[in-house]
Amino acid sequence: MPSEHEAGPVLLRRPACHSAADLEVLAPSRDSPLWASVTGVAGRKEEPVGVRARAVERGRSGWSLRRGHSFAVPRPPPAPAHLSSGDMTGTPGAAATRDGEAPEHSPPCSPSYDLTGKVMLLGDSGVGKTCFLIQFKDGAFLSGTFIATVGIDFRNKVVTVDGVRVKLQIWDTAGQERFRSVTHAYYRDAQALLLLYDITNKSSFDNIRAWLTEIHEYAQRDVVIMLLGNKADVSSERVIRSEDGEMLAREYGVPFMETSAKTGMNVELAFLAIAKELKYRAGRQANEPSFQIRDYVESQKKRPGCCSFL
């Protein structure tokens, strides 16, 4: 049973079956207010809302909504077009005010997924993490002025792999050093990490080893890691060869591919491979053939055209 002062997300017992489909405490700690994310709020639209500490309590069977508390909490102001304008205070719960998975028409309390997993996007500032997430979630590319992510943010998306609906809760982290202490708190709870560098930026590639050291320090030992060389569409400015990414990934025993948040190349594949791995881990049967994420990625990934290589 988690303690009230323990940091990091804690999965809550599903509340009484009248409206919410999912409830999580995002930041229970002595210093920060206890926030919960509730999805599946009244009506047909699923959207997370922030619920303050007063709304949750710990009972015998875990955390739950306090009796008599309704979900009619004030709606947060509309999210700006760019995901990155988060809460400067670093209060992780602020992330709960972002929009959630696509509206679903399932009845209340019938979850629209079979499995859930937390995925974090990591890498230096400017490598394209936010764009990568938006491309996957909305199929759009955010071009124009670069607005650095502040703190941490998340979006949900349900993908179906082999008939199993996997809800991916994808956390977009700020790459800037000053937010590192905020984001470290989230590593422990993640099942998968997508680690990005920018093929046009050498230092973002050189820093991958430091990122992996942090991951080994803060994340679960069996966390799924994937290395992604992003911006593969910008062949004229490439400074990191694909082979270098491959070599580094081999050294750490992680799958690798080049991606483009702009064209969408391999973006969906990255998340599908993660979802497949999570599904395999969750339902592993004695006779089930093992799933090798590296082989899967190698067999499915698209490569940039010949001329984009150095």
Ligand SMILES: Nc1nc2c(ncn2[C@@H]2O[C@H](COP(=O)(O)OP(=O)(O)OP(=O)(O)O)[C@@H](O)[C@H]2O)c(=O)[nH]1
């Ligand atoms: N050409 C190209 N540009 C990209 C790609 N991905 C991101 N960009 C651009 O790179 C810049 C940074 O992208 P972001 O997604 O905001 O970077 P980030 O990693 O989230 O940065 P932080 O929030 O500071 O950690 C933006 O100007 C994007 O338009 C890509 O695949 N191709």
